[in-house]
Amino acid sequence: MKPFTYEKPRTPAEAAAATARHPGAKFIAGGTNLLDLMKLEIEAPGHLIDVNGLGFDQIEATPEGGLGIGALVRNTDLAADERVRRDYAVLSRALLAGASGQLRNAATTAGNLLQRTRCPYFYDTNQPCNKRQPGTGCGAIGGVNRQHAILGSSTACIATHPSDMAVAMRVLDATIQTVRADGATRRIPIADFYRLPGDTPNVENTLQPGELITHVTLPKPVGGAHVYYKVRDRSSYAFALVSVAAIVQRDGTGRVALGGVAHMPWRIEAAEAELPQGAKAVATKLLAGAKPTEHNAFKVPLVERTLAAALLEAKG
């Protein structure tokens, strides 16, 4: 690990001042992704700003009838919240399908959204990787790329976003609330939060340097049957090959988003119009323009089958 200095601010204003003083500083929340990467020197911030003293650890009803989730709410507590279990079950299910009990106790809402890819070439500092070191190339293209993206990838990067929670947040139309170093706040709809890799796979979202996530808000509940269906190499404690977050209403209409297939949760509203026609019709629209790699062509039929399984489960 590269040396760093450490501070734990008590207020968002202090945190903002700290980011202004230390360009290149990083926030640390649960630490379960950042420390992992710092040990490998994939991340090497010169200064760490511990956000665990800032509060933001409550889940509160919003005036609009939704839920405001503090950035520091632990994954365990979010999954177990009674309102989430009742009204946003897809979110509980996605959280519980990820990581382990120990990790969920430490992992936070903001940290989960911002966790970095699990591409093995990103993790191996002997390999070229445009995400880790822009301009060095992509080891996964032409390499072992079974876990990689089939949608929205570029000639620079074919990585996937590993978060299960983010897929549920996408299908729930969550909004990310932030405060910038200059104190200005903003709300970013999750549809505008993540970026495709393009030529700059190192830029993964629309946050600015030093911008702190304070809350993630959910709109008022939409009802329906909530399903998170995750396909992975073993039945627990593994990242998704393909996952489906679905909310299906009695009349067969609804929403779906895919995980494990792109650099961001993959949702195409036009595909959702096909939901009453069944999984095949939806999958065809979702997979338009799919570009599987040498080793992951299996993900294309797997998307349709996972969708079919999720829709069946939604019927109860």
Added chain:
Amino acid sequence: MKNLHEPDQMRGDFELTRREFIVAGTAAVALTALPGVGRAQPAATTSQSALPLTKVSFNVNGKLRELELDSRTTLLDALREHLHLTGTKKGCDHGQCGACTVHIGERRMNSCLTLAVMQQGASVTTIEGLGTPENLHPMQAAFVKHDGYQCGYCTSGQICSAVAMLREIKAGIPCHVTSDLTARPQLTAAEIRERMSGNLCRCGAYANIVDAITEVGGKSA
């Protein structure tokens, strides 16, 4: 020279580590022979020694401990190398195996993925704080009774994890295999297996571990 306890060793960066080890050989042996002089002490590199040490105090197994640490020190290394509580094990050092599981407050956590300085003021319980050889915690006794281990390397992590996991079920926290999210979770073998999936056992003692946990969970329920 890099710190010998950095995960390089585990990543196959063997050439370097071995050379460092030979260079540092005599010194390292001399140092480790002295109780109280941990090998994970900082100041091994020039950049390291430029950084001031950070004071941190937390409660470990009911005792207040005060340390001055390189800010990079994980809670796991603080426990093992600085406080010499070597019951907590380092398996992967990356959150993947659960060998380093301890309780922070009431909750199980991977001590390899948190910094000691982040735990200022926290209460940490390690396997040494759960029970003693003369006065075993019921979970420790059940692991002995059911043969819940072979080599024992994962065992302290399994036991710490299991004790806190039963509290999670009691508190009504659901898991991936809980069929009805709105109902109270039950203590079934499937629930135990899923909830313990963050603790790997290379020896494959899983069946006996489930038996041990079932017995303790059944008694306390």
